[in-house]
Amino acid sequence: MYTVPDQTGHTVVVTGANSGTGREAAKRLAAAGAHVILAVRNPDKGADALAEVLATRTDAQAEVRLLDLADLASVRAFADGLTGDLDHLDTLVNNAGVMVPPQRYATADGHELQWGTNFLGPFALTNLLLPLLLAAPAPRVATMTSGVANRGSIDFDDLDWERRPYRAWAAYGQSKLADLHLARHLAHLAAGRGWALVSTAAHPGFTRTNLQVTGPSMGKERQVRWSPGSLLPSMDAPEGAGSILLAAADPGAPSGAYYGPRFGLVGEPRPARLNRRMRDDATAGRLWSAAEEITSTAVPAR
Numbered sequence: 001m002y003t004v005p006d007q008t009g010h011t012v013v014v015t016g017a018n019s020g021t022g023r024e025a026a027k028r029l030a031a032a033g034a035h036v037i038l039a040v041r042n043p044d045k046g047a048d049a050l051a052e053v054l055a056t057r058t059d060a061q062a063e064v065r066l067l068d069l070a071d072l073a074s075v076r077a078f079a080d081g082l083t084g085d086l087d088h089l090d091t092l093v094n095n096a097g098v099m100v101p102p103q104r105y106a107t108a109d110g111h112e113l114q115w116g117t118n119f120l121g122p123f124a125l126t127n128l129l130l131p132l133l134l135a136a137p138a139p140r141v142a143t144m145t146s147g148v149a150n151r152g153s154i155d156f157d158d159l160d161w162e163r164r165p166y167r168a169w170a171a172y173g174q175s176k177l178a179d180l181h182l183a184r185h186l187a188h189l190a191a192g193r194g195w196a197l198v199s200t201a202a203h204p205g206f207t208r209t210n211l212q213v214t215g216p217s218m219g220k221e222r223q224v225r226w227s228p229g230s231l232l233p234s235m236d237a238p239e240g241a242g243s244i245l246l247a248a249a250d251p252g253a254p255s256g257a258y259y260g261p262r263f264g265l266v267g268e269p270r271p272a273r274l275n276r277r278m279r280d281d282a283t284a285g286r287l288w289s290a291a292e293e294i295t296s297t298a299v300p301a302r
Contacts, residue, residue, distance in 0.1 A: 008033035016096025069121025079128035142248035152177030205261035207240025
């Protein structure tokens with residue numbers, strides 16, 4: 001497994017830290033000495049995760065704060081709270097997400113659930129926390145995407161899937177391609193403005209977490225069960241978190257880098273391939289502008 005370098009003195013936000021790769025990332029960052037803020041939607045699950053994170057070492061530092069990425073008011077409240085309590089933030093790990101609900105659901109702001117939760121929420125959070133990040137000596141933003149982004153496309157005429165028949169996997173792919181554009185365009189902005197900020201992206205391959213259960217189970221009386229008998233090779237969360245941890249903490253990770261498992265679905269983290277659509281800087285810039293308007297957020301003027 002990837003070994004997290006020393007994080008002593010760093011303050012790190014991990015979204016979706018109550019389970020899966022987020023919980024594993026929070027544990028290992030805290031074990032490496034970071035003060036970890038577990039950003040979670042469910043306080044009870046957050047408390048359970050916090051106990052496990054604090055058990056990583058006797059002097060572990062961690063806390064839980066509530067954040068619902070499917071509600072832009074919650075995103076603003078979370079960012080305002082941090083801004084009032086911290087003088088800087090070293091690292092933001094945009095990890096939380098939702099995957100393939102059985103039908104089109106909407107966020108509190110009326111956006112398609114995967115688009116709102118996986119992209120618009122993290123986008124707004126990143127912009128709102130940039131002043132705190134830029135106050136740190138070597139700030140980083142690591143954003144979790146997915147291998148499904150390889151098949152994703154951005155439909156600017158129907159970002160919220162209101163005009164087309166809803167296709168959950170296609171909507172998921174769009175949201176995760178957008179996450180990759182977020183990471184790469186932020187790296188571009190940082191370079192152009194002379195910021196020390198490093199923006200990276202990662203995907204977890206095929207990692208077994210509750211992501212495969214929670215989304216597909218929405219609206220169903222019985223929870224959809226993950227089948228351990230899948231024919232595809234897969235990993236557990238400790239291995240699957242390697243890519244996002246490398247992206248978030250490795251001192252050698254350059255801005256704009258993209259990481260994933262060596263063999264696509266499984267393996268040690270390493271640089272991942274970017275296809276043509278992932279490298280489309282014009283689309284990334286257009287998407288950034290659209291998201292600024294939708295979320296009413298923007299990068300700092302300086």
